[in-house]
Amino acid sequence: MKLKLDRSLKTPLYLQIRDQIGQLILSQQLSPGYRLPPERKLAAQLGVNRTTIVNAYHELAADGLIQSHVGRGSMVCIHPTMNQDRIPIQPVSWQNYYSSQAERMHNPVLASILDEISEEDQISFALGAPAGEYYPLKELNEICKAMMHAGNWQAFAYGPTIGHLPLREYLADWLRLRGIKTQAQNILITSGSQQGLDLLTKIFLEPGDFIVMEEPSFLGAIGVFKTAGAHILTIPLDEEGIRTDILEQILSRRRPKFIYTLPTFQNPTGTTMSLARRHELLKLAYQFHVPIIEDDPYSELYYEQGPFPSLKSLDEHEHVIYLGTFSKMLLPGLRLGWCVAPTTVLEQLSLAKQHVDLHTSTTTQWIMTDFCNQGMLDQHLSLVRNQYKRQRDIMADTLTEFSPPGLSWVLPSGGYYLWCELPPGINATSLLRKAAEKKVSFVPGNAFHIHSGGKNLIRLCFCHHTEATIREGIYRLCTAISELLNQPSQGRPAHRHHYRETLV
Ligand SMILES: Cc1ncc(COP(=O)(O)O)c(C=O)c1O
Incomplete structure (x- = not known):
């Protein structure tokens, strides 16, 4: 190549x-x-x-003529085609147009969990979804038929960004029964609580801002915060939830924009924050002027005593923003969640939501309003609490x-997940x-970690499959662990099969 x-x-x-190489x-x-x-x-x-x-x-890469890879150098791409005017049409190398935010979007684990659903014969303990068998299809069918029959065209029209008023009124009453003093105007209906997280991130975070979260934590939240370019300060958990002693040290040195926490039946560990710890956390939030985002999809799914008071219900000074969802207690496909926030925050969130999707589906909001107003949500919760408790026990039994020796797990007193530690030497991947x-x-546990932890941990969801399938799936999983243990150079056999008691 002569230049x-x-x-x-x-x-x-x-x-x-650029021009000479481009010409060549x-x-x-x-x-x-x-x-x-x-x-x-x-x-x-x-x-x-x-x-x-x-x-x-x-420049050549931006024109789509070469591709550069770290460690492999730069290579000429496919030849551009010529159009009728003999103007070379180069393939667009889309990556070169991506924003820095797009480049930070990286969550292959979540995508592969969702893709897996359609695979036949696959028993997924990965997906954190309710069992389809319990979806109240008959009731939903009646509601939809009645809605059509009554000619409720408004259920298919545009609606207010903040959400359908009767649904917000129902939720305000429902939350008040759970100690959260709120009203319809402080509730925004979201397309699942994942959207609530995204909107909160949009209105609060700039790249480089600090936030605090538990480690391990919900991988969907990690993805959103990382995409926003946040610096994530992680706090470990113990049997009583987030370690407030460590949090206090962090807060005395840094000023995070907020603390994101899952106090009840945490995803993935199943841990529930003790009442004393909840009060300590609130005290720190007040002392250091840090808002809290409480993500609470699982608290209604308690299998021993419950319900636990949410942080929001204990908050006397409007420091807590609360996210709820129908996804885990009922079904996820309607994509309905909500966010309870102080008025100014709610207005800003509504503005952000307007730019994203105008409003959450009117149709699903109308359906859910009828469902709830006919008392079916509470009926459904009684049913699934019984079923999921049985499923949890079947999985543990x-x-x-x-299980081969060395596997241990935590039996949660509610929620969706068993958090298991693998026998020594076995790697989750x-x-x-x-x-x-x-x-x-x-x-695999590393998906819930911001740093390098979790390599010997796995999360199993016990809600998605019914009893016979759980038994079959766990048998297959234990066989896989045993086979790995028996491979030369794999895990050292442990002598004790231990079982950690319920964390409350
Ligand atoms: C802690 C937590 N927050 C939010 C979500 C998202 O739920 P939704 O379906 O309401 O968007 C999940 C789902 O797994 C979750 O576990």
Whole structure:
């Protein structure tokens, strides 16, 4: 590849290099796959600075003519096609147009959990979803039929961004019964609580802001906060929830925008914050002027004593923003959640939501309003509390029956998940591969960590499948663990099969 630079021209050197290499590619003198000389080498050859070559290659990549990979150098891409006017049409290299925010979007775990649903024969303990068998389809069918019959066209029209008033009124009453002093005008209906998290992030976070969250924590929240470019300060959990002693040290040094917490039946650990810890957390929030985002999808699913008072219900000074959802207690497909916030925050959130989707589906809000007003939500909760408790116990009993020594888990007193520690030497990612051969899956613990932890932990959801399938899936999983343990160079057999008691 021969290039000639003319230093007497006004055209900068990097553009001369770009144009000459570009010409060689467009005239097909350089074929696809041709490896361009390393930047340093070409710089020496042409007697220019290395940055000149870096800039030239960058331009060529932006034009879609070359692709650069760290460690592999830069290669000529496919030849551009010519159109009728013999103008070369280059493929658009879309990545070069992405915003820095798009480049921070990276959550392959969540995407693969959702993709897996359609795979036949697969027993997924990964997906945190309610069992389809319990969806109240008959009742929903009656509601939809009645709605159509009555000619309620408004249920299919645009609606207010803040949400359908009768649904917000129902929720205000329902939350007041749970100690949360609120009213309809402080409730925003969201498209699932995932949207609530996204909207809160949009209105509060700039890249570089600090936030605090528990580690491990909900991977959907980690993804949103990382995409926003937040610096995440992590606080470990113990049996009583977030370690407020460590939080206090952090808050005395940093000023996070908010603390994100899951106090009840935490995802993924199942931990429930003690009452004393809830009060300590609120005290710290008041002392250091840090708002709290309380994410509470699971608190109605208690299998021993309950319900636990939410942080929001204990908050005397409007420091807590509260997220709720129908996804876990009823069904996720209607995509209905809500956010309770002080008036000014709610107005800002509504503005943000307007730009995202105008409002949550009117139709699903109308359906849910009728469902709730006919008393069916509370009926449904009684049903699923019984069923999920049985499923939790079946999963734990089957693990006791089949698990190889060294596996331990936490039996949660509510929620969706068993959080298991693998026998020493077994890595969750290797196990996932082995388990895939047996058509069973889970989420490896590292997905819930911001730092490098969780490699020997896995999360199993016991709500999504009914009893026989849970037994089959756990049998497959335990077989996969045993096979890994029996492989030479894999885990050291442990001598004790221990069982950690319920965390409350
Ligand atoms: C803690 C937590 N927050 C939010 C969500 C998102 O739920 P939704 O379906 O309401 O968007 C989940 C779902 O797994 C969750 O576990």
